Structures are given as C-alpha cells and as structure tokens.
Amino acid sequence: MKLRCIFVLIKSHKMKTQNLHMKSEKRIGLMIALILGLWMLPQSAFAHCDSYDGPVVKDALVALNNNNPALVMKWIDAKHEKEITDLFNKTLKYKSGDKEIYMLLEKHFLETLVRIHREGEGAPYTGLKPAGTTKPIIMLTDTALANKDFKVFLTKFHGHVDTILTEKYEKVAQLDKVKDQSFEQGRAYVAAYVDYTHTIEMMHDILEHTGGAHSH
Secondary structure, eight states, X not given: OHXXXXXXXXXXXXXXXXXXXXXXXXXXXXXXXXXXXXXXXXXHHHOOTTBTTSHHHHHXXXXXXXXXXXXXXXXXXXXXXXXXXXXXXXXXXXXXXXXXHHHHHHHHHHHHHHHXXXXXXXXOOOOOBOTTOSOHHHHHHHHHHXXXXXXXXXXXXXXXXXXXXXXXXXXXXXXXXTTTTOHHHHHHHHHHHHHHHHHHHHHHHHHHHHTTTOOO
C-alpha cells in the first residue's frame, strides 16, 4: 500500500512538472506570436531601417570601410544592383580625399540605399534619422540577434507588456470610481477605457491571426 502511494505521488509530481513546462512553453509561444504579429503590421509604423541605428546603414558603413558593395545588396532588389554598385564605387573614389566632400558623398550613398530599400518595402522615405531615435524595444530585437539570445529579449519584452497593460488597467480602474461625478471625469474615463480595451483587442487579434491563441 505504501509503495502504491509513493508511485501515485511520483506520478502526480511528474504531471505537475509537465503542466508547468507546457504552460511556460505556451506563454513563450504566445509572446513569440505577438512579436511576429507586430512584424506583420505596416512597416512604416515600426521600421528603423531609415535610422543610423538600423541594420541597413550599419551594413553600408561596414561595406564602405571594407570596399565591399556586396554587403548591402541583400537590402535591395536585383534591379537596383547596378545603380547602387556604381554609386558605391563613385563614393569610394573620394574616400582618401577631402574629408568633408567624402562625408557628403557617404551620406548621399546612405540616403539612396535606404530610400531604395524603403521603396522596395512599399514604405515612404522621409530622410535618415539620427542614432538614438529608434525605440528601445526595437534595439533589443537587434541585440537579441547579435547575442544569439532570444530568451533575454522575451523576458524584457514580457515585462514591458505587463507594465503597459497594468498602467492602462489601473488608470481605468481609478477613473471608474469618479466617472459619473462630472462630464470631464466621464470623458476621461471613456478615453482611458477605449485605450485600454483597444490595446487588449489589438494584442488578441494579433495572437489569433498568427494562430498563437489556438490550443493544441
């Protein structure tokens, strides 16, 4: 009888452990689905390829430093290869000359490359953005790739999402207490409520769209 009880306890412990692993994997899966879903939204809203922080400019600067235009060809369509190669070579001719002239030509090359890349995405080009203008969460995605460590990114991203949703919820909860005391407070409540519910709805729709919310 005692031996049977021990087997039952062991089996119960294993089931609990498996359930915890499944919940953890599902949670990670949902976060990945959310991130992938965000990537599917219009690029003009989230792109950082037009920034000095972005991968296009970084690759272009490495290409210029190493006299290797092949490093930037992945960012454009094949039909633009000759245009970019010609401009790359023209820019390099002044690399060892007047520094100010070279800097102007380098910027022109970067702007042309980024513009063509953005056009290929169907996104507008509004000029190169300075370093430091990219959202920190997007910088973390590049860091995750550079460090080959997506779990660290997931942890930080999950904490970021939790913080945002908690703040929105608490704002609505506080305004709910006074929403009928005046028109102004009522409208403030409605604005916060709409913001809160629309954020949740957007996240839910993204997960549904990517299949992350379906159970297996």
